[in-house]
Amino acid sequence: MYHLASHPRVVREAVAHLSRQIDANPLAAPGGLSLPDGPTGWPRVLASLADYLGARPEQLAMTASTTIGLGVVYNGVRTRPGQEFVLSTDDHPSHVLAAQLAAENRGAKVRLCSWFRDSAQATAEEIIRTLREQIRPETRVLGVTWVQSGTGVRMPVRRIAEVVREANQGRAEADRCLLVVDGVHGLAAVDQDGARLGADILVAGTHKWLFGPRGTGLVWVSPQVLDQLRPTFATFIFSGGAAPLSPGGYLAFEHAFALPTAVAFHQRLGRARVADRIARLSTRAKHGLAGIPGVTVHTPADPEMSAGITCFSVRGHSAAQVISRAAEKRIRLSSLPVFPYNSTPWPRIGTAIVNSPRDIDTALTAIADIAR
Template structure:
């Protein structure tokens, strides 16, 4: 199979380092960056034609159609946003909440998204509640039950992850959405890590909103995310920046299209990112990443003498492994371990705290191979054993 170091020259990543954290920011392949440069040159050659006409007259729609077809959605139900944080802000700040309303999320929520919920709640007098979802979760039912027990007649909004950041756990989204909709609760799904990492059919999940970062696992340049909104909620959903599109008669996608003059190139590279992804075979990419992540997690757990204790089917291309010696600590400790592993060992990996303990969260991308994880194994043994 043509993966691993054989293809790392398609990225700017230094082949001599072990880059095991695709999850945090992605890494955009060179062919996609070349396409981005071409788009920028086209814009600067004739800015008025590009920004004043082309962008409005079909370029963005074409790109949305292509993105939509990758996740079984109609382009008209999708909008580009810069990132998942902006998508969450757009939705949460569009909605009206009343004093006493409950906005519920889970203990796996991403911090920046949780901050947005707090901001909105503070302004309206609503409250934010966190369902305590265990980590490691033993089953999907355990996740669903813990979320259901946090919902009450006052709950108006539920925000769940598809693949959580710190824990890397895959949530049973469809079942949670169905359960919440039975209680008339709107559901926002934070799928920041989903597109490209797992098979994704957004409409079939039945959520009210779904945001996903194309700049992580789909290989788009930074600043490219997709916000899908159910037809029923589109009139109520607005971008964080209101501009000309607000009065656009075309509706949802057009309203998000124009948020002031900007660089549209990340959004217009989606076709090139999808072509790059598909050139390796979509199924093969996901299979390679998942198998490599899991096999490596098992190898590391054995090498470090720790208990993995996770269910394989609840993880995709990111897997957390406990740091040997049961290390506890806050952000300072987490960040200092990340820096130590990079500066002393040239290994870049995420250190997360999905429960009280610190875990190493590995990512597996198609440019990774076993030798990267062997390097991590030695580095961690050096530091902690």
């Protein structure tokens, strides 16, 4: 779940079904392809994702990943010299770099903050208090991560949105602080409508917790701020609304147009059931790790402050050593890359719906062996 998810069988079969059509007639893409249950293409993809997010199709742009989506957003925000993008030292490097590259082109700046002193003890109250202090008149974008991939902390986005609304009172549209959310590890892992979090913009890959086809992602834009964004690329989706933000060009249409199958699969399972299972497995992992001598858990124990990622460290072992030792036991862990503002990333364990309590216990046994 850290990078890409394995395709469920129904998604794999949908991709293969579309691929055979393109091989037989390349001119069928992008407008003449069908899934077993009917035609597919951008209109159906947008409609299915909008239904899942609690949005409208015209509020969505399509991308190939969270990284590309963040680049589209930050490069697209209408910004003046002297304005700033405010992010956190716990945000993913792709988020920070997208902001930095855009700022360099616009004469703006990026300011990195820390929303909490200790990720394991982070609370919504501490985060809200800190955020309120950091929004300034020149803050054009407040970028936050719904579920941080390097700490496992789930940010209280709805409450953050209230703080941003307060800060925007009396501001002109060109000075408005936009709330941009990297939602990739919250989408399909948390039982909330992404379009109803209160954010101005939500960016997410759909090939992780949603188990969508690899190389797919989305940008949701509130209609109230759409005029504050301009496209970066020429687009091949001409349906209006946020669609012009979608990068054009030819891509793996058999993957993109199989997205409705992934959404339907997830909806059949039920988002509430999925989120509950993820939370139960995550709690099992956190409690188990906390009981291993030499292991420190860096993700909040409170299920309301976390989701499916649990970060930890093992005394005397680097993240790379823990990941390598675990791989020898067929346990797949990961960590963020080393970055200037995060020189000591932590190992992390993901608890997805494909996992079982027994899987978690097996991983805990392996980690306990490493910690000895």
